[in-house]
Amino acid sequence: MNTTIIQKSSSLLLDTVNTNVSEFQNFFQGWLVRQEHYLEELRSALRTCDGSEDEDLRDLITRVLAHYQEYFEEKSRIANYDVSLVFSPPWFSSFERTFLWIAGFKPGLAFRIVGSSVGDMNQEQVENMERLKAETTVEERELDNELARIQESVAASPIVAVAKRGEIPLRDGEYDAMESVIETLRGQMEVVVANADMLRTRTAERVVEILTPAQNLRFLTAVTELQIKIRMCGWQLDAQRGR
Template sequence: MTHSSSNPPWFSSLEITLLWVGEFKPSVIFRLINNSLTDLTPEQRERIKQLKVEARREERALTETMERIQESLASPPILNLVRRYGRLIGGEVSEIEAAVDMLKTALLAVMESADALRGSTVANVVEVLSPTEAVRFFAAAAEFQLRMRRLGQHKDAERSC
C-alpha cells in the first residue's frame, strides 16, 4: 500500500484526527469487536485479549520510532542544514539530500510496519471469529468508517458557515 505525503483530500478533519501512521490504529479493531460482538465465547474473548495486548505493544513501539524520527528533524545537524539551506554549496547540498533520503527511508519503513501491523491484526482477529462473526465485524468496521465520515463532513460544513 502506498501513501501520499499528505492526507487524502476527501478526508474530513475528524477523519484526519483519527489517523495513526497513515491510517487507523489497530486498537480501533478491538473497540469495534467489543461494541459489535457481544456473544463471543470465553476462549474467543481470551484470544482477542491476547491479540489486543500484542497489538498495543507493537503500536507503542511504532509510535516511539515515529517520535524518534520526528525528534531527529530538530537535531542540530539537520537544523543547521535547514537554516543554511538558501546558501548551501557543493557538499552541503548532498548532505541535506542524504539527510532527507534517510528520513524518507525511515518514515517509509515505519509506515510499512504500521500497515503490516494493521493487516496482521485484522487477519489474526478474523481467524478467531466464526465466519458469521467476521461478517458482523467487517460490517461494524464499515459502519464506523461511514459514521466518522458523515460526522466529520457535518462538522466541517458547520465550521465553514
C-alpha cells in the same frame, strides 16, 4: 547545484506528486462507492443470517477484507512517491485526520469494535482475543517509539541548522547533505508506515480468524458503519467551515 536547477527539480517533483494525488483521489472515490455497496451487502446478510456458516457468508467476508486490502496497496504506492501525504492525506476531511495513527487507524480500535458489536464469544474466543490485544499493544508501542526516534533524529539533523540560519543560497555541499538527510528520513518513514499497515492488516486477519462467520458479519458491519459515519461527519464539518 545552482538555484535554477533546484527550482526546476522541485517543480518537476511537485508535478509528479500532484499527478499521483489526483490518481489516488480518483481511485479513492471509486473505493468509497464500493464500500457503501459492501455495507448494503453486509446489512442484508445480517438481516437474513441464521447463524449458519454457509459459503455465501464466507465469500462476502473474504470480499470485504480484499476491499480493504486494496486500499492499503494503493496507499502504499502513493507513500512511495511522498510519504508525507499519507500522514496528512488530502483525500480525508480534517475530522477524519484526527483519528489517524501513523497514517491509518490504530490497530487496537478493532478490539473496541469487537467489544461493542460481538457479545456472544465463548471463553476460548475471549482468551484468544485478549492475547491478541496484548500482543498488538506491544507492537503499537514499538512503532510509536520508532516514530519518536525518527522525529528526534530530524531535530538533530543539518536540515534544522540550515533552516534556523535561514541563509540562501546554501553553502557548498549543503544541498547534497540536506538531500541525503531527506532521502534517509523518507526511507525511514516509509518503513514505519509499511510496518503500521502490516500490523493493521495482520490484526484484522487474526480477529477474523478468532470470530465465527456470523460474528465477523457483525464486526465488519460495525467497522464499515463507523468509517462511513466519521467520513460523513467530517464532510459536514468541512462544508460548514467553507472548505
